[in-house]
């Protein structure tokens with residue numbers, strides 16, 4: 001753990017369902033190598049995870065079972081360790097590679113920018129040679145300029161102790177927002193490729209593992225399941241997914257399941273399978289598949305209280321020398337980036353989705369009503385004389401603000417992306433005011449976003465489209481507390497708020513028994529009005545339409561639906577390329593800045 005991490009709180013725990021083959025799974029780490037330094041439940045760091053995996057591997061070796069470690073992408077963007085270093089990612093590759101990962105793939109965040117994809121090619125792929133798979137992802141090699149698979153398409157391997165013969169594929173969803181140095185092949189086209197058709201004919205296998213940066217309830221995984229089943233009618237198939245930032249488990253059929261393990265190093269997914277056939281090993285001949293295959297899952301809260309318990313270690317015996325060195329390297333990286341530098345003190349918590357929107361404790365209400373108007377009314381040239389509308393997407397805001405110190409760390413956790421603002425001057429107000437509605441309604445733009453597999457709101461909100469139980473309704477706010485989980489009462493430790501996952505296997509997946517936290521939906525975009533009152537009779541004829549450049553194509557499309565044809569040539573950079581990250585930080589210094597040594601509690 002990092003020295004400033006809060007100590008985990010004792011809580012009632014469920015055991016790991018250890019079996020013949022076991023997996024540890026991370027996804028959507030987004031650079032949170034240092035763990036959560038304001039939340040005790042997720043306060044373990046990548047070094048602790050290195051120690052934990054070592055102990056579980058030793059346990060597997062001792063009892064003759066196997067353990068495989070999987071990561072399904074989006075390791076970058078979302079944390080100051082990645083986003084504030086120059087070059088971005090300076091420390092990330094060195095930290096990530098310290099974990100022994102058996103199966104690893106790319107997410108969409110590895111591909112948004114050309115240089116990030118090159119980082120994969122030059123660092124992560126060679127660092128995880130033999131483990132990195134790219135079944136539907138190519139890159140124009142920075143060395144030769146030629147298009148080539150980012151990594152091998154698939155691999156077949158045999159587990160160390162049991163001799164389980166595994167055929168593995170590593171996918172990414174049908175992502176369309178990648179920079180032009182990579183090519184993501186749609187899954188529906190990949191399954192028609194000769195190499196894929198040949199690979200899945202192999203009968204000398206005991207298990208197929210499909211892992212990737214893909215929502216486990218997506219069309220892509222449904223198609224892969226159907227295609228595999230049409231050739232391998234009863235071979236067990238284990239899917240690992242990601243991208244939607246949630247804990248989830250899907251049962252495809254009696255021999256096939258899928259696990260998704262959350263986000264931001266909050267969750268270590270544990271998966272186990274019993275009853276698999278095996279090839280011969282030095283200890284035994286081939287073993288036949290049992291009549292019934294048993295699958296089990298557990299979502300481990302990423303803290304050392306859970307890790308000590310599940311590894312059978314204590315504070316003294318848990319940290320390995322390797323793990324300690326990794327934690328030290330993370331600490332040194334954090335120090336060199338000066339991440340504890342304080343810009344101000346947040347007077348209370350502001351939530352991405354733990355409060356309805358609008359709400360005085362919603363981060364979006366804070367941005368819409370205060371941060372953007374108070375900053376932009378000062379800077380904006382207000383070209384049209386009548387004011388401006390500013391539109392930004394909610395998905396650009398990645399994390400909550402907690403009461404207390406707002407540091408360099410906080411700045412990048414909340415707003416890691418580099419996009420600046422652009423504007424179109426003199427847009428008819430009648431048209432401009434339609435934009436927010438068009439972007440947020442279930443109309444033609446939502447349909448087009450769906451076709452392009454694009455979202456503008458947080459991935460957790462998107463996940464709820466297929467899992468409505470994830471979100472509470474603002475009308476019944478706080479009424480549904482703990483509706484799924486039996487809260488334990490008795491002599492043991494008390495429960496406290498945290499994940500209470502409901503998945504295809506029920507409500508007993510989380511290792512830590514929590515009371516429920518409510519989450520609410522938020523729209524695609526929010527809008528601030530600058531320089532005039534919408535309730536006023538004297539509304540402007542024209543306004544400057546300012547927007548986050550990341551959503552430019554959707555702004556132009558929405559304008560087209562209002563009958564106003566603009567192209568990117570009509571747009572201009574606003575504020576000399578100042579990003580929302582900068583705007584927010586300046587606002588925090590001005591409004592929450594204090595000379596006090598400590599933030600008030």
Ligand SMILES: O=c1ccn([C@@H]2O[C@H](COP(=O)(O)O)[C@@H](O)[C@H]2O)c(=O)[nH]1
Nearest residue numbers: 108243395396417455456457458459550
């Ligand atoms: O530069 C960017 C990149 C992404 N976004 C938004 O992030 C989410 C998607 O996040 P995942 O972690 O890939 O699920 C989505 O809302 C994007 O629109 C962004 O705003 N800016």
